[in-house]
Amino acid sequence: MEKNADQTITIDLETTFGNLPESVLVTNAERKIVFANRATKELLRLSRTEICASRTQRFFADPKQFEELGRLYRQPETGGSKEAHCIDLRLGDGTIAKVETVTAPLYDTQNNLSGLLVIIRDTREKRALEEQLTAVAVTLEEALDAISEGFALYDSDDRLVICNDNYREIYTSSAPAIFPGNRFEDILRFGLGRKQYSTGDLSDEDWLADRIRRHRNCDGSVIEQRLENGRWLRISETKTTSGGIAGIRADITELKQAQAKAERAYADLALIADSLTVSINELLPDGTCLFTNETGCKWFNASAEELIGKPLRERLCAQDREIVSRHAARAIEERRAVSAELNLQFPDGVHRDCKIDWNPRLTATGEVDRLVVMATDITDRKRTETTLAEVYSLTSSRELGHKEKIDEFLRIGCRHYDLPFGILSHVADNSYAIVNAASPNGELVPGTEFQLADTYCQLTLQATEPLATTKASESNFAAHPCYRNFGLETYIGCPVFVDGLIYGTINFSSPQARKRDFSVSDRQILRRFADWMGHEIARQRDHQALLDAKINLERIASVDDLTQTMNRRAFMEQAQKELMRYRRYNQPFTCVMMDIDHFKLINDRHGHATGDDVLKKFAATIMASLRPVDVFGRIGGEEFCLLLHGTSAGDATTVCDRLRLSIIANCSTENCGPVTCSMGLATVCESDVEFSSLMQKADTALYEAKSSGRNRCVVYTESQSAAVAE
Numbered sequence: 001m002e003k004n005a006d007q008t009i010t011i012d013l014e015t016t017f018g019n020l021p022e023s024v025l026v027t028n029a030e031r032k033i034v035f036a037n038r039a040t041k042e043l044l045r046l047s048r049t050e051i052c053a054s055r056t057q058r059f060f061a062d063p064k065q066f067e068e069l070g071r072l073y074r075q076p077e078t079g080g081s082k083e084a085h086c087i088d089l090r091l092g093d094g095t096i097a098k099v100e101t102v103t104a105p106l107y108d109t110q111n112n113l114s115g116l117l118v119i120i121r122d123t124r125e126k127r128a129l130e131e132q133l134t135a136v137a138v139t140l141e142e143a144l145d146a147i148s149e150g151f152a153l154y155d156s157d158d159r160l161v162i163c164n165d166n167y168r169e170i171y172t173s174s175a176p177a178i179f180p181g182n183r184f185e186d187i188l189r190f191g192l193g194r195k196q197y198s199t200g201d202l203s204d205e206d207w208l209a210d211r212i213r214r215h216r217n218c219d220g221s222v223i224e225q226r227l228e229n230g231r232w233l234r235i236s237e238t239k240t241t242s243g244g245i246a247g248i249r250a251d252i253t254e255l256k257q258a259q260a261k262a263e264r265a266y267a268d269l270a271l272i273a274d275s276l277t278v279s280i281n282e283l284l285p286d287g288t289c290l291f292t293n294e295t296g297c298k299w300f301n302a303s304a305e306e307l308i309g310k311p312l313r314e315r316l317c318a319q320d321r322e323i324v325s326r327h328a329a330r331a332i333e334e335r336r337a338v339s340a341e342l343n344l345q346f347p348d349g350v351h352r353d354c355k356i357d358w359n360p361r362l363t364a365t366g367e368v369d370r371l372v373v374m375a376t377d378i379t380d381r382k383r384t385e386t387t388l389a390e391v392y393s394l395t396s397s398r399e400l401g402h403k404e405k406i407d408e409f410l411r412i413g414c415r416h417y418d419l420p421f422g423i424l425s426h427v428a429d430n431s432y433a434i435v436n437a438a439s440p441n442g443e444l445v446p447g448t449e450f451q452l453a454d455t456y457c458q459l460t461l462q463a464t465e466p467l468a469t470t471k472a473s474e475s476n477f478a479a480h481p482c483y484r485n486f487g488l489e490t491y492i493g494c495p496v497f498v499d500g501l502i503y504g505t506i507n508f509s510s511p512q513a514r515k516r517d518f519s520v521s522d523r524q525i526l527r528r529f530a531d532w533m534g535h536e537i538a539r540q541r542d543h544q545a546l547l548d549a550k551i552n553l554e555r556i557a558s559v560d561d562l563t564q565t566m567n568r569r570a571f572m573e574q575a576q577k578e579l580m581r582y583r584r585y586n587q588p589f590t591c592v593m594m595d596i597d598h599f600k601l602i603n604d605r606h607g608h609a610t611g612d613d614v615l616k617k618f619a620a621t622i623m624a625s626l627r628p629v630d631v632f633g634r635i636g637g638e639e640f641c642l643l644l645h646g647t648s649a650g651d652a653t654t655v656c657d658r659l660r661l662s663i664i665a666n667c668s669t670e671n672c673g674p675v676t677c678s679m680g681l682a683t684v685c686e687s688d689v690e691f692s693s694l695m696q697k698a699d700t701a702l703y704e705a706k707s708s709g710r711n712r713c714v715v716y717t718e719s720q721s722a723a724v725a726e
Contacts, residue, residue: 013037023120026106029073029113031056043099043122046092061088061096072103072116089120098123149250150233156243158184158216170233170249171196184245185212198226218245224252232256279354279375285332285368287311287325299375301347320344324356331358332368341378350515353382380521387416387525395532402540403436406533410438410506413529417508417522419490424533425504427452427461435504454481457505460493466523466530468492470514490514492522494530498537506530560634562612563619571633571641575691578631578643582684590652591691592642593680593698594622597710599638606671614675617667625659641695649683649715656681656713664711676711678702683715 013035017024023040025033036044036051044051044059060066065087072083082104089099100121108114150167154160160180168175177190188211191197192204199207214223215237223235230253237247273280273293282291289312297304300315313321313328323342331338338358345351354375361370390412394405410422422438432452437444452458456477460467469477472489482488493507506529558570566574578589596602596618603611615638622632622642631643644652656679667675680702688694701716708714 023122025051025118025120026115027056027118028115031070031073034115040120043097043120044089044092050092059090061090069103072105073113086123098127149248151249152178152247153240154184154245154247158245160184160187161244167249170231170251184215188212195228198228200226215245215247218247224256225249277377279373279377281312281373281375283312283328283371283373285371287313287328290370296375299346299348299350299352301349315347317345327356328358328371328373331360331371335360335362335366335368348515351379352377353379379516380519383416384521384525387412391528391532402536402543405536406436407438409529409532409536410436413506413508413526414438416525417492417514417518418516419492419508419510419514421510422506422508424496424506425455425457427457427502427504432457432504454485456480456482456488456491456509457493457507460505460507461495461502463495466492466494466526468518468523470517473513487511492518492526494523494526496530496537497534498541503534503537506533560619563615563634565619565623565640566631566633568633568635571631571635572691574631574633575641575643575695578645579684579688579691579694587646588648588684590644590647590649590681590683591694591698592644592652592656593635593695593702594640594642595678595702595706596638597676597678597706602672602675606669610669610671613669614667614672617669618663618675618677621662621666622659625662641698647683649681652681652683653713653715660711660713678705678710679713680705681713681715 013026014037017035017037020037021039023043024035024037025040026035028034032055033052036048038048040051041048057063057066065085069085069087082102084100084102086098086100089097091097100123102119102121104117105113106115106117147164148166150164150170152160152163152167160178160182162180163178168178171178171187171191173194173196174187174191177187185208188197188208192199192208197207202210211225214221218237218239220236220238223237225233225235227233231251232253232255234250234252235247237245240246270291270293274295276293277295278293279296279299280291280293281289281296283289289307289310292300292304292307292312297307300307300312302315313324316324320342324344327338327340337360339355341353341355343351343353355378356373356375359372359374360368361372363369391409394400394408394412397405400408406424410424414420414422420440421444423434423444424436426433426435430452431449432455433449434444434446437446452461456467459477459480468491469475470490472478472480472483472491477483477491488509489512490510491507492509493505496503496506506526508526558567559565560567575591581587582589596614599611599614602614615634619632619634619640622640626632626642627645629645631645633641635641644655647655660677660679663677664674669675680698680700682694682697682701684694688697697716701714705712705714
C-alpha cells in the first residue's frame with residue numbers, strides 16, 4: 001500500500017512540476033530526494049533516477065551549509081513558512097554552481113513534517129550580470145570623472161542617481177547636498193540658500209520655479225546659467241528612456257567673456273555705422289542680410305529684425321533688383337571690390353542716386369562668404385551739378401527774355417527740389433503778390449495777391465537764412481495761417497533783395513510731405529537762386545529804364561505833341577510799310593484824308609487855344625473808334641490821314657460816315673459851334689507803287705468833298721483826277 005501511495009504522489013508531482021522551467025525537487029524527512037523534475041536533471045547534470053536515489057548531502061559543496069539547513073527538517077513549533085537560501089551546489093560533473101533555493105515544508109495528514117519542497121534557481125548568469133554591471137559602473141564612474149564637463153543623472157522621481165566630481169566642483173556650495181537619492185529641487189534650494197546662483201531680477205522662488213520647469217522640460221535646449229561668483233555654465237538636459245534626466249554642465253565663462261568683448265566691439269562698430277548717413281549692409285552671397293545700419297533700415301523702410309535673415313534685394317523693384325544682382329555677382333565672381341553709380345527707387349519711396357561699393361570678404365581658402373555693401377546717397381551732388389549747369393546755361397542765354405528766364409528758373413527749382421510749385425513774389429507793405437509762378441496745371445496765376453501774414457513768406461522775411469520744412473504738420477508751421485488755409489506740408493523759401501532792399505521771396509512748396517529732408521546744399525542752392533533773381537530783377541529794371549528812355553525819345557520823335565497821334569514823318573513811314581505789306585500779301589486797305597471844315601475861321605474868331613482844343617478832341621474821337629491794326633496821324637495843320645486795314649471802298653465809307661457823325665457829336669467847344677469834317681477815300685490798287693500816289697488820290701477825293709459842300713465823305717474815282725488836272 002505505501003508503495004502505491006508513493007507512486008501516486010510521484011505521479012501527482014510529475015503532473016504539477018515536471019515541465020516547469022525552474023528546478024523543483026522534493027525530499028522526505030530523512031533528506032532523501034524523492035522527486036526531481038526535468039529542469040533539475042538539466043541543472044545537476046544527472047539522470048532523474050540518479051538524483052532520486054541520492055540524499056541532499058551529496059549536492060552540498062559546503063558541509064556547513066548542509067548542517068545549517070538541517071533545521072528545516074525539525075518539526076516547527078508553529079506552522080512552517082517558505083525560506084530562501086544561497087548555497088554552493090555541487091553538480092554531477094563535480095563543478096560548483098551558486099544557486100538560490102526556496103524551501104517550503106510539507107506535512108502529512110496528521111500535520112507532521114514529511115519533507116521539503118525545494119525550488120532551485122541558477123544564479124550564475126545573474127551573478128555574472130551583476131559583476132558585469134559592477135564593472136560597467138566602475139568604468140562609467142571613471143569615464144565620467146575623465147570628462148571636463150559636469151555630469152549628473154536623475155531618475156524618474158528626480159532623485160540623483162550618479163554624478164561626476166566635476167559636477168560637485170562646479171557647484172561647490174551645493175556639494176554637501178549632492179549625493180545619490182537627494183531630489184533635484186532640494187539640491188537647488190540648498191545652493192540658493194548659500195547664494196550660489198545669480199537670479200537676476202527674479203526672486204529666489206520665481207527663479208527656482210523657472211529652473212525646475214526647464215529642467216523637467218529637458219528637451220535638449222541649451223540653458224545658460226550664471227553663478228554668483230561670475231562663472232557661466234551651459235546646461236543641456238535630455239530625458240532618458242527610463243524617464244530620468246541626464247544633464248551636462250560646461251563652463252563657458254571664458255566664452256561668455258569673449259562673447260561680451262565681441263558684443264561690445266560689435267556695438268561700437270554698430271554705433272559708428274549707425275552714425276553714418278551711408279547705408280551699410282552685410283550679406284551672404286545669396287543676398288541674405290546679416291547686418292544693416294540705421295540708414296539701411298530707413299532706406300528699406302523696415303526694422304533690423306525685419307531685414308536680417310531675409311534677401312535684402314528682394315525689396316527692390318524687379319528692374320533695380322536685376323541691376324544690383326548683376327554687380328553683386330560680378331564682385332563674387334571676380335573676388336574683388338566693384339563700384340557703380342546707380343539711380344534706384346528704395347522701399348521708403350525715395351529715388352536716390354547712389355554710389356554703391358560691393359566689397360567681398362574672403363575665407364582662408366579664397367572663397368567669398370560675405371559681401372559688405374556700402375551705398376552713399378549722391379543725389380544732392382548729382383542734382384546740384386545738374387542744376388548749376390542748367391543755371392549757368394540759363395544766365396548766359398541771350399535768347400530768352402526777362403520773364404522767360406525767371407519762369408525757366410522756377411521750373412529748374414521745381415525739378416531740383418522735386419516740388420510742384422515755385423513762386424517769385426513781390427512784397428509791398430502787408431501785400432504779397434505772385435510775380436512769376438511754376439505749377440503743374442497753371443494753378444498759380446501771376447498777379448494774384450494775398451495778405452503777407454497769410455503766407456509762410458512772412459516767416460521767411462523774418463529769418464536770416466533760407467527757411468524750410470518737410471512736414472509742416474509736425475512743426476511750428478502747423479499753427480501758421482498758411483498751413484490752415486492752403487495745407488502746404490513742404491516749403492523752402494528765401495528773401496530776394498534788389499539793390500540792397502527787400503523785393504520779395506523765392507519759394508518752392510507742395511501739399512505733400514517731402515520724403516527727403518532739405519540738405520545744406522539745398523539751402524545754398526536756394527540762396528543762389530535768390531541772389532540771381534535779385535540781380536536779374538535789378539538788371540531788368542535798368543534795362544527797362546533804358547528802354548523807357550528810348551521809347552520816350554522815339555515817341556518824342558514820332559508823336560505829335562498836341563494830338564498825341566503820329567506826326568507826319570512817323571505816319572509816312574508806317575504807311576509805306578502798309579503798302580509793302582499789301583504788295584507782298586495782297587492785304588487791302590483804304591487811305592482816308594481828313595480835314596476839319598473852316599478850321600482857319602475857328603482860329604481867327606476864337607483864338608488858337610480853342611483851335612488846339614478842337615484838334616485834340618478831333619484826334620481823341622478818331623482814335624477811340626479805331627482798331628489796333630488801323631494807322632492814324634496828323635499830316636499838318638488841321639489835316640489828318642487814316643489807314644483802314646483790310647477794308648474796301650464801301651466798308652471804308654461806312655466807317656468814315658460813322659466817324660463823321662462822332663466828330664459832330666464830340667468835338668464842339670463852348671466857344672464855337674458844331675465842328676464838321678470832310679473826308680476823301682482811296683483804296684489801294686496794283687498801280688500804287690509809292691504811298692504818295694495813293695495819298696494824292698485820297699487828297700483829290702478830299703478836294704471833291706470840300707468843293708461839293710463839306711461835311712461829307714467822297715470816294716476817289718478816275719474822273720476826279722481828270723477834273724483836278726483840268
